[in-house]
Amino acid sequence: MKFFVDTADTAAIRELNALGMVDGVTTNPSLILKSGRDILEVTREICDIVEGPVSAEVVATEAPAMIAEGLKLAQIAPNIAIKVPLTWDGLTACKAFASEGHKVNVTLCFSAAQAILAAKAGAAFVSPFIGRLDDIHLEGVELIQDIRTIYDNYAYPTEILAASIRSVNHIVDCARIGADVITAPPAVIRAMANHVLTDKGLAQFLSDWEKTGQKIL
Ligand code: G3P
Numbered sequence: 001m002k003f004f005v006d007t008a009d010t011a012a013i014r015e016l017n018a019l020g021m022v023d024g025v026t027t028n029p030s031l032i033l034k035s036g037r038d039i040l041e042v043t044r045e046i047c048d049i050v051e052g053p054v055s056a057e058v059v060a061t062e063a064p065a066m067i068a069e070g071l072k073l074a075q076i077a078p079n080i081a082i083k084v085p086l087t088w089d090g091l092t093a094c095k096a097f098a099s100e101g102h103k104v105n106v107t108l109c110f111s112a113a114q115a116i117l118a119a120k121a122g123a124a125f126v127s128p129f130i131g132r133l134d135d136i137h138l139e140g141v142e143l144i145q146d147i148r149t150i151y152d153n154y155a156y157p158t159e160i161l162a163a164s165i166r167s168v169n170h171i172v173d174c175a176r177i178g179a180d181v182i183t184a185p186p187a188v189i190r191a192m193a194n195h196v197l198t199d200k201g202l203a204q205f206l207s208d209w210e211k212t213g214q215k216i217l
Contacts, residue, residue, distance in 0.1 A: 001175050002052070004161065004183035008035035010045050012186040017049055024052035026127070026163065026183040028083065028107070029059055040076060047077035053124075055105045057083035058093070066093035074102055081105045081124060086114045091121040098122030105161060112146040119156040125181065129164035130174075140164070141173045148178050168192050 002023035005013055008031045016022050025046050032039050043056045056076065058069040066089060070082040074097075081103040084090035094104045098121065105125040106118035110133060118126040128147060130140030144162050151158060159180035165171060168191050174182050 001179065002181040003189065004052070004055075004181055005189065006031070006163065006165070006183040006185050008032055008037065008042050008046065009186065010042065010049065013046060013049055016186060016189060021189060022050055022052070024054060024081075024181070024183075025050050026055040026083070026105070026161070028055075028057045043073070043080070044076050047079055050079070052079065053081040053103055053105075054079055055081045055083040055107075055125075057085075057107065061085075061087070061089060063089040063092040063096070066090065067096050070097055070102070083107050083127075086110075086118060086126075091117055094118070094121040094123050098124075107163070110143070112143065112150055115143075115147040115158075115160075116150060119151060119154075119158040123158045125159045125161040127161045127163040127183070130162055130170055131164035131166040133164075134166070141170065141177070144174055144179050145177050168194075 003021055004024040004026050005016055005022050006026045008027045013022060013025060035042050047054050056073040058066045060066045060069050066084055070093060073082055074080050082097050083105040084093050085108045086106050094106055097104045103124040105127055106123040107127040109115050109126050109128045115126045128143050133140035133143060147160050161181040161183055162174040162179040163183050165182055165184040165188055171182050171184060
């Protein structure tokens with residue numbers, strides 16, 4: 001499973017990337033707002049740090065303007081994946097970008113039907129939002145399972161990029177199902193290392209070591 005980081009915080013991206021934890025980055029207008037930086041400038045910096053795909057999202061809502069924005073974003077670096085919303089105009093723009101060899105991430109996917117359309121339009125990635133489905137008392141993880149089954153039935157090459165990941169359990173569930181990629185905030189990726197028994201075991205080892213009176217260095 002590939003790990004994308006869902007942030008425009010370049011310090012956090014650098015830190016995780018140095019550990020080999022970053023296969024790509026996803027951004028969106030809300031994350032650009034949170035960064036407080038210019039979209040072109042911060043996206044260029046991210047593309048310099050990370051070798052894998054970096055999703056940059058258009059904000060126009062009609063296909064011709066989406067295409068113009070996407071082509072500008074694609075000029076930032078060769079590893080840009082143009083992100084479009086899962087609307088009819090977004091699918092139209094997706095098809096146009098894909099036909100010209102650009103990678104497209106179709107975002108804001110909330111149903112299996114939408115995911116089928118993204119695959120048909122040539123998306124490199126489809127982004128189903130797990131957490132936001134959970135927020136309205138639907139099972140986000142079940143959507144990942146449905147899309148996995150459907151894409152496998154027809155060998156669609158579109159990668160399932162599970163997004164709106166809020167917890168370590170979301171990531172493990174997605175791995176169990178076989179999502180191709182998860183994109184998660186840096187804090188959730190870091191939280192994967194935590195276990196209460198690890199903390200307890202380490203405290204015991206350190207306390208016993210102290211009693212030996214020995215030193216390694
Ligand atoms: O990748 C999509 C993500 O940024 C949305 O996450 O937590 O705002 O639903 P969230």
